[in-house]
Amino acid sequence: MDTLLPELRRLSPDNFTSHIVETSLKVACDRATEHLQNQESENTEMEEEVPKKKRKKASKEGKYSEGHIKKCHEYSLNVSRFVLNNLEDFAWDPYANHILRSVLKSLSGITLLPGEKPKVNLLKETEKPKGIPPHLTKMDYKTVPDEFKEMVVEFAKRMSSWPQFKEMPFKNLTSGMLQVLLYAVKNCDKNLTRDLIKQLLNESLAPDDWVNNVDDEKKDVKGNEGDDDETVGDGDEKKKEVNTTNLPPVFKQESAVRLLEAALFVAKKKMYTQIYARCFINRLGQLATMPMLNFTVQRLIDNCQIKEEFEPMFDELADKFPALLSCGNTGVLLALGKACLRVQARQAQLVQKLESAFNCTDPSQQKYFSVCCLRLLPLNRIDVSKLVSDYFIHIHGSVILQTILDFQRPAKAVNSLLELAPEELVVIFSDAKGCHVADALCRGQCVGVKARDKLVWRLKGYYQKLALSQYGSRAFEQIFETCSPEQRVKIMTEISDKSNLLNSTQYGRVIATKLDVATFKQSQKQWEETWKNKKNKE
Template identity: 35%
Template sequence: MSDEAPHEAQGNKRNNRKRKKSFLKNARKYAKKGHYGRGSHIEADTYQYFVRIMETYREGFDNDEDKANFVNNVFEQTENTEVNCSCNQVGCRVVEMLIPFANDSVLERFMKAFSDDIRPICSDRFATHVLEALVTQSTQRSLKTDLPDKTKEMYKAFTIKISKFLLNNMEDFIWDTYGNHVIRTCLLNLALLPKEDDKKPQQKKNTEIKEEEEKNTDVPEYYSEIIKDYAERLIVWPQFKELCSSELTSGFLQILLKTLRKVDKKLLRKYLEKFLEDLFAPENNKNIDNPDSFPQVFLSKPAMMILEMALQVAKSKMFTQIYVKCFSGKLVKLAKTRNTNFAVQKLLNHCNDKAEFEAMFDELADSFLEIVEAGHSGVILSLGQSCKRLSAKQGNYVQSIMKCFGCEQEDQSHHLIICLSRLTSLEKMKGTSNENLQKEKLNLHGTLILQLMLEFNKPIKIVNGILNTDINDLKNLFSNSMGSHIVDSYVKSAFVGEKSREKLVRKMKGTYQELASSKFGSRCFEALWNAANLKSRLAIMDELLYKDGAWSNSDHGKIISNKINFILYKRSKEEWKNNLNKTTDKTKEMFADVLK
């Protein structure tokens, strides 16, 4: 679960676009009824103007100059009404959207207007969005090297003013939904950490990558001191325990832990020790030694979220203490329980000690089937990812997977590929047809585990499983949206040998026309083509020649035809070979320069 609870989740581009269309549709609908957005009142003309602005912005601009002129024109219309526009549902959406592109004079105007009326703004359901955007821009611009010192000082002063105002009035705002989120935004910006805008896995992954890049970014002392002030004041609060029992304040504490990891490791340790003693596994817990009961932390969702963040930020010694007191001896039960299996995944994902991980693995090794049947295959995936990351227990993992799906016998190993893709045991799959495998909704975790095991140091059992799978089943699997990625891992893995790659290229003979003409099959065609040697490529081309109109006229077939230069091959085989050799030589030269 996300360690942050943003006001409104922002999706990927596709979902973002749908959300905006829905918002605009509703905005137009309510305008017809004479309702001009929730929050503060704005005139009908202004409301319609803002709706048109959103429509125009969504359509995009030809160049940056057009975009800058557009933004400046919009902000001219908000002069002397900055706060009122920001407190309106539609007005706030427009201002928040355009703030990152505003010039310094516009931001100065908004910062002054907000500073003059800061208390009510900090708990306004709409204006807080704009305030967060302003704090983000002021912090970022205060550290820009290409701005005049006076301008940077203006931005720095605004960031400090808002952060300290919220610090000095924390009792009022930490329990307020909107004020709480503004404090979180201030802390993240003070620590120069990115804001996580989404709960989607890819967004989380991107945020983690960005955090890694910014770990070494030095935080100015005047910003880090404010974070320390927050932490030092909170830890002695009489209501500190109450902060851990509410999802709103739990989310704030998670952000605080993230920022302390960046600015003060000693204070972070102090917090983690307090959490461990008072929240995670207090000594006065009567059930602490009972193997059938959970430590106290797992009985509260807000507390569990703090535990997950603690695992993410803890140093090795503290990580071990949390593992021993909260997880050791209870991993199987926690992995099988709906509310606690995510904490087990966090534990596995952030364990960096090989011996410690091996103990975790041994505890879970015989319970793969129970965990999968409980519907928590994410635990099995996390376990495999840690096997790969730490180069530990990889053979045992493969063996446990084969046993879990009833494919441990040598003559059954070829069934594993389809069983794992469906996340269904061989026994349960008996009598199931694979004819419509390409249209079937396969299991995401199952296909990811397959890809993962191909990247293990010795993936021979999985390689042989694929090579021994029926060719029609493979063709259908590789033409599936999820199954198509298995080929990528097979041909790109550093531990799958060249001979094994060539074996798969040869095995798929007779299926290349069908692969080339389908959406996901064409991806696999390309991966296999890139892995094939000249002899195999010639064989593929000869296969494609037979009734070539059937595949090369399809939408995806046309793309493949262009990529492999099929028209040239039909005209002159020799010229095609010469052209291919030239391309190969150029690629070798390019990589030779890189390797120098």
């Protein structure tokens, strides 16, 4: 810290040393605020597992001395003040810009941004930690001092007062910086977050003068809008600006689109409604079928929490299901399904529209609904005779089917699954993406007891095969947990008859150990008593 601080002006714009400054700042901020996390976890009784792990880690490594913590605190503030004083230069520099982003993240307590993956030390053989999914609607922040938050607010006020602020969303470098700024300000000043989004909407993303001239643009769109498309942003993104002449300026540049997604994430209910009205309303059908913009529609739906707002969105996209399937933008269907479950609306309509898109509305074809859903293909494109040998499962299709099984009336999905042949069920449950369908069937609150019983009897004779595979053994465990005592005994009888075969794979051995097959073979009564006691303890 002593060595870097006097040389910041020379080090920050350099392509190598800028990374060192960035990392030193992150480490200093972590050490300066670590004791605040520990205090919070000790003061809060109803704390999650994460702070407990932090406490263990702190106790192992030992706390830093007060002098060191104070020095890290001062270093963080000194670097931040230096960056603030040189904000105009740093914002447009490709290397110093990332130091600016790190300052905002560290001061506001951001650990990971949505869609960001944590850095892994390749020299250590550890499990790769998972990042935050981009479709997440919540973000955790660390506890930081008020002094840090005030500095973030100062950054935001300085940037928003620049005359070139309205051009910043349309450049990749400055758009990324504004995205981090929005996430940072959310934890520091909610009113300022609202003001920033409003300013971005009014000046850049969807200005009022554009809205007033929508009808006029349709007449002379070739003369006016075509020129704008070429001047806004970089030339290498010109190919992504096709067919956006009747859309607000935000949708003509990918950098601006990503900023809009960040705004949706941090916006409160009233501001979210304004973004929806200014940018999306009556355009969702067009946006959802476009390669770049369908992700923004997904973020819009993911962040919708109000039933009255979601219903018009659903109605606008309801006729686009076949088009979404054909163009491969199936993430929109998934976002709609999750929103139907979240706000408890339009669930029956979603199933009906999917049936229509899959061409399986006839009573004789409804038994193939789950197959079409898992593969996300219309029935006329699926060879029904080769379901077992040729069984590709789409990740979005699997999650959509799981979501439908959690609906209030999942009868169509449940019945279509139970009408499949046992061999087909085994293929689904033995797949990495399909095994979670068994979880939804067994845990779904609205899936009837009779349906679960039918599933258990349907798989009779195939439990051995399920238990031998990696993902099939997962499904096997879920099904076994929901069985009645009589059904468990019959399943145990089936798998214990060929226990040697069960021990032939590592996954089968795990099942044999967990269910104590050896004891069952020796004495069924003893096994039943042991299992009953185990369940009572749980």
